[in-house]
Amino acid sequence: MATLDECRRALHDLAARLETNAEARGKLDLDRTLACRLTDLGAAFHGRITGGRLVDITDGDDPKAKIALVTTSDELLDLVAGKLELSRMVTAIRANPFDLLKLRKLL
Structure with a gap:
């Protein structure tokens, strides 16, 4: 099980990577609040895409x-590290189908 600090660091690493890629990818039409709920730690983070x-x-x-990502700490770290594809986590993501398609482009 990953620690809360490792999960926080992973989310900030993801944010930095998205920041770098945002200019090359062009503007993505997605403006949503995001919650990341870690079931094994009983903790959560939130932000905005x-x-x-x-x-x-x-x-x-x-x-x-x-948009809500409900997962374990280890799965979050694997997702951010690219070891777990977003498509394998569809049941862990609560969002409308159009937002899911946009998230796939983002990640």
Whole structure:
């Protein structure tokens, strides 16, 4: 099981990678709140996806988030590291189908 600090660092690493890729990819039409709920740690993070970027990451849940990733700490780290494809986590992501398609382009 990964630690809360490792998960926080992974999300910030993902945000940095998305920031770098956002300019090359062009603007992605997706502006949604995001919650990442870690079932094994009983913890959560939330932020916002906007313009192909992940911003305003902070501790705590956002029960009204438009996109929710409900997973374990190890799966989060594997997803961010590229060892686990987003398509294998479809059941762990709660979002409308159009947002899921846009997320695939983003990641």
